[in-house]
Amino acid sequence: MPAVAETIDTVRDVTEAGYKWGFESDIEQDIIPKGLDEDVVRLISDKKAEPAWLLEWRLKAFRAWQAMEAPHWAAVSYPPIDFQEASYYAAPRQTVAPKSLDEIDPELLRTYEKLGIPLKEQERLAGVAVDAVFDSVSVATTFKDKLAEKGVIFCAFSEAVHNHPELVKKYLGSVVPAGDNFYAALNSAVFSDGSFVYIPKGVRCPMELSTYFRINARNTGQFERTLIVAEEGSSVSYLEGCTAPMRDENQLHAAVVELVALDEASIKYSTVQNWYPGDAQGRGGIYNFVTKRGACRGAKSKISWTQVETGSAITWKYPSCILQGEGSVGEFYSVAITNNRQQADTGTKMIHLGKDTSSTIVSKGISAGFGQNTYRGLVRIMPKAHNARNFTQCDSLLIGDKCGAHTVPYIESRNPTAKIEHEATTSRIAEDQLFYCRQRGLSEEEAVGLIVNGFCREVLAVLPMEFAVEAQKLLAISLEGSVG
Amino acid sequence: MATSEAMLAIEGLAATVDEKPVLKGIDLSVPAGEVHAIMGPNGSGKSTLGYVLSGREGYDVTGGSVSFRGQDLLAMEPEDRAAAGLFLAFQYPVELPGVGNANFLRQALNAVRRKRGEAELDAMQFLKLVRAKMKVLGMSEEMLKRFVNVGFSGGEKKRNEILQMAVLEPAFCVLDETDSGLDIDALKIVADGVNALRGPERGMLVITHYQRLLAYIVPDRVHVLLGGRIVRSGGPELALELEEKGYGELQQAA
Numbered sequence: 113m114p115a116v117a118e119t120i121d122t123v124r125d126v127t128e129a130g131y132k133w134g135f136e137s138d139i140e141q142d143i144i145p146k147g148l149d150e151d152v153v154r155l156i157s158d159k160k161a162e163p164a165w166l167l168e169w170r171l172k173a174f175r176a177w178q179a180m181e182a183p184h185w186a187a188v189s190y191p192p193i194d195f196q197e198a199s200y201y202a203a204p205r206q207t208v209a210p211k212s213l214d215e216i217d218p219e220l221l222r223t224y225e226k227l228g229i230p231l232k233e234q235e236r237l238a239g240v241a242v243d244a245v246f247d248s249v250s251v252a253t254t255f256k257d258k259l260a261e262k263g264v265i266f267c268a269f270s271e272a273v274h275n276h277p278e279l280v281k282k283y284l285g286s287v288v289p290a291g292d293n294f295y296a297a298l299n300s301a302v303f304s305d306g307s308f309v310y311i312p313k314g315v316r317c318p319m320e321l322s323t324y325f326r327i328n329a330r331n332t333g334q335f336e337r338t339l340i341v342a343e344e345g346s347s348v349s350y351l352e353g354c355t356a357p358m359r360d361e362n363q364l365h366a367a368v369v370e371l372v373a374l375d376e377a378s379i380k381y382s383t384v385q386n387w388y389p390g391d392a393q394g395r396g397g398i399y400n401f402v403t404k405r406g407a408c409r410g411a412k413s414k415i416s417w418t419q420v421e422t423g424s425a426i427t428w429k430y431p432s433c434i435l436q437g438e439g440s441v442g443e444f445y446s447v448a449i450t451n452n453r454q455q456a457d458t459g460t461k462m463i464h465l466g467k468d469t470s471s472t473i474v475s476k477g478i479s480a481g482f483g484q485n486t487y488r489g490l491v492r493i494m495p496k497a498h499n500a501r502n503f504t505q506c507d508s509l510l511i512g513d514k515c516g517a518h519t520v521p522y523i524e525s526r527n528p529t530a531k532i533e534h535e536a537t538t539s540r541i542a543e544d545q546l547f548y549c550r551q552r553g554l555s556e557e558e559a560v561g562l563i564v565n566g567f568c569r570e571v572l573a574v575l576p577m578e579f580a581v582e583a584q585k586l587l588a589i590s591l592e593g594s595v596g
Numbered sequence: 597m598a599t600s601e602a603m604l605a606i607e608g609l610a611a612t613v614d615e616k617p618v619l620k621g622i623d624l625s626v627p628a629g630e631v632h633a634i635m636g637p638n639g640s641g642k643s644t645l646g647y648v649l650s651g652r653e654g655y656d657v658t659g660g661s662v663s664f665r666g667q668d669l670l671a672m673e674p675e676d677r678a679a680a681g682l683f684l685a686f687q688y689p690v691e692l693p694g695v696g697n698a699n700f701l702r703q704a705l706n707a708v709r710r711k712r713g714e715a716e717l718d719a720m721q722f723l724k725l726v727r728a729k730m731k732v733l734g735m736s737e738e739m740l741k742r743f744v745n746v747g748f749s750g751g752e753k754k755r756n757e758i759l760q761m762a763v764l765e766p767a768f769c770v771l772d773e774t775d776s777g778l779d780i781d782a783l784k785i786v787a788d789g790v791n792a793l794r795g796p797e798r799g800m801l802v803i804t805h806y807q808r809l810l811a812y813i814v815p816d817r818v819h820v821l822l823g824g825r826i827v828r829s830g831g832p833e834l835a836l837e838l839e840e841k842g843y844g845e846l847q848q849a850a
Contacts, residue, residue, distance in 0.1 A: 547652050548690035552704035552760060553678035553711065562703060566694025566743070 143202040143332065148195055150174060153301050156201050160270045160304070163277060169290060173300030176291035183294055186457035187486040187518060188426050190362070190399065198364060200302045202332040243268065243307045243323045253307075255319065264348075265310040266321050269337055272308035279310055283341050287370035287407045287434070295366040295428075296403040299335045303368070306336035311346040311377070320576055325354040325367075333364040340370070342377035344410060349380040351579055354387050354423070362390075362425060367402045375410030375437065380418070384579050386586060387423035392481075394453030397425025404431035405461075408440035408469075416443035417460065418574050420583040422590040425454060430488065432461035435469035435497075442471040445571040447583070449590045450483025450515070459489035459520075464497040464530070473504040476568045479515035480591055486518040493530040500527060506536040509567050511560065511591065561588030603628040603799040604649075604669075604768055608660035610824075611648045618644045620824035621660065626768075626817075629796040633810055634803045635835060636821035637843045642803045643687060645821070646772040649801075650684040651677055665767065678704075679711035681767030685757040685774050692744035697756070700744045701726060701763055708764060729762040733789045751782035758789035768799045775809035787812030807839035822846055
């Protein structure tokens, strides 16, 4: 079956009711006791047999974190998190590291199959290499050999620490410093795994790279770290997907993603975020507190963030670009949906440092039920950024009369040659639009799906095809029951 | 004159909008194969009749019944009425920003086909069908690529309604002031499109203020709606008479 049809079918299978990724896999796990102190940080580092420099780096981050306070400026509300109540490491129990997919616990493979992510290469999505992260560790990475022929490194972060320490040491924390913010510091102290990507000079990565994150264990947080380095003249498209079981308690996901693009390199980073959003009353769901940042270090480099955020109880996330290289380009395309009691405070930061840098921000926020959706974005033009350009478009769509949409743009220009445009709209799905669709035979939910997809088209259009189909269906599912 | 053979049989239909009575007891039967015109001045309840038949929210039925192909039309959801074969060509077609015209049409067609237990059309089958229909209607394919009704001229919007009608092939069409806002050339094109859809299996209700449309879509019967009631019915000549005398006389009589 062609990959796209497979994706459609998979998604259709899971669309029949509510959140269908909410199952729990029965897998023997290695979970460390609850609580967080320096010993836990040492234990995690020890479990990963890490070099001393990395342990030191973690400890530094941990000490910084201890002195920090959780941020309160976002327009989200939740009870204080007791960081001693979670466990900071969970891994499927496996005595010997698997050398091939045949050695992986079949239950684990089945979990990913259920999610529509077949890890066996002969069944994989066409042209996509997958790194599967289960709770805290990377369990499988497909197509490694094929990628290695081109010199592309795509592996678990912990593996990169051992096999490519010089690269990790050079770039880790170079975009998001260990003490950058509360959650980034926490991640730096306790991160367990994630993905590492290195694209050598002049190489166009021959396939899409993808990481699929799955939280399974109870009372654990997930703290993964992704580092992507694109050398001069190289390019890569990276996809990220995530789901979690349905649970009554909240779980914390605090990831850090760092991107580095050198001269004329381009990185496209796409996310379909579908963490469990909690139930209609707002019980349970993932707290998604994530720091994502890309550095366009080289001239004419380009970093493009595309995100479709349908999940999580709370989303706190601002994928950003530091536009340092002359003529570098930053893009942020986002769709964020909040339904029921979901809250999202998301946006981007575009920091223009270099000459002739340009950035584009297209944000589509959709609020339904009691959802609260905030776009928060910063465009900063520094004194040396001559002829910098920014275009921002923020559109909000409201469904029902109990939800909220908020737009909080910050614009700071310290260079008179800058051109900054900001457009914002807020609209509702009108009764006449729904009736028009229904008169043509579409159900109310199909009509909402269609109108919402139309509203998001500029963002969906830039998603890789594999994700676009899934994203369109997800939008419809996320809004089920939001009208009427 | 409501008979069980009529495709659409309306009896004693009363409806309110914002609690104000607008339809005050309508009796009307349209057999398959016939085109009936509803004429009347502004505010007589013409558009309300179209919305009540298609089930729009805010148009509350307070009495009477409507049987459509033997089914209780008023008990059905709007999309089920559409699947049962009822089509309303809107007086003011609605814009759907970002929604491609072809995509909309295909989703609508497949939704209706699903409800009827028919196989859905894939993109290729659909394109073949829609291209053939557009050719008959003399429409440019460029219209498929645009967003539904966004930036369409008045004439394009009306033609788009007729295209939807041609693709969905409904058993019964209600055309609500399809002539409004059209110049004479556009009117002819739209009328040709409607006439092409006339057939022994299909019924139509053409709602219009003016006679001029009826010169191109010649009805089998003409009904005059005034103050929420049908005050007169006749053959096509009634439309001409109204054109000459206006509604004044009838209004006084009512």
